[in-house]
Amino acid sequence: MRGDLKARVNGILEHVITHQKTFDYRYYLNKSCPMPAAWKERRAQLLLEAAQSPEARGKAYKELFETANTPKEAVADFLTEFVA
Secondary structure, eight states, rough: HHHHHHHHHHHHHHHHHHHGGGOOOOHHHHHSSSSTTTTHHHHHHHHHHHTTHHHHHHHHHIIIIIIIIOOHHHHHHHHHHOOO
16 A cells, blocks of 8 residues: 555544544434434334344344345445534
8 A cells, every 4th residue: 555545544534533422323224324214113113022022133133134124325424424
């Protein structure tokens, strides 16, 4: 890696590490990757379903991790704002 590029990358990484404690993750995640509509109600329902049995827990996790897709562009926007 070129010396000047390495110095700039190290500077960016150092900045990210030192400022991550003050970064408002919740704001930027909600801005870039918003939760589905009526998420609070659905979350409460999923927790009740998951407490019933292992099979119900599996269905709840399947719904969370297989049906809830965030576009790659939204994740890229979040990461860009995090680094910037």
